[in-house]
Amino acid sequence: MKSNNAITINWTQLRHDSWSVYIAATEQGLCYVGSQDKPLTELENWVQAKFPGCELVKNDEAMQSYAAEMVEYFQGKRDGFELAMDYKGTAFQMAVWNALCQIPYGQTFTYSDIANQIGKPAAVRAVGAAIGANPLLITVPCHRVIGKSGALTGYRGGLAMKTRLLELEGERARMRETMKYA
Incomplete structure (x- = not known):
């Protein structure tokens, strides 16, 4: 089993028309979609709380497939998501x-x-x-x-x-x- 130190979370800032959100993913899938007009620190703080010690890496290429589905949603071409998601809770x-x-x-x-x-x-x-x-x-x-x-x-x-x-x-x-x- 990997330790948190071995986890890399890739992120990008998705900008489309007047939309601007931060998105992040683990190897398993999308783990975070940030709020409109909030600073990068919101993502950084969330990652620190949920994945302490992991590496947060800006990687537009790795995030491209997630960004593409979200852009289709913003364009009204998609009403659901097929992308892999990695979310955990109680x-x-x-x-x-x-x-x-x-x-x-x-x-x-x-x-x-x-x-x-x-x-x-x-x-x-x-x-x-x-x-x-x-x-x-x-x-x-x-x-x-x-x-x-x-x-x-x-x-x-x-x-x-x-x-x-x-x-x-x-x-x-x-x-x-x-x-x-x-």
Whole structure:
């Protein structure tokens, strides 16, 4: 088994149109998608906390396949991701994150919906905490979770980024629906 000292995490800053996010991957897959307009220190601090002693290496070439799928998403050509992902959490966090991946593109669920989906209807606050710990913004679509009242709630990337993602998906979903009936 490798020690953390042997782990290399490659990263790049993905820029496409007005989007700019940091992405990082281990040998097993994408492990981090950062928030819009946050500094590189957010990624560095996350890596230090989750993979102490590992080597963080800027490597645009190694990150190209991940960046390509994300660009397709930003262009509205992709509504899901096929890229390998390497995310780890508690059993509860993993259940929440897996439930997030089941939310259809262009739709939103509430925290209560997620709590019910994982069989823990009383754990709404814990669901919120697990969503807040999601290291893979966009690819594990926590932006699709809203408050019970329909209000946008916290998002590691900021509410402006959450709004943009929901607008992008909503617009693309409406266009696809319109094209079905044209």
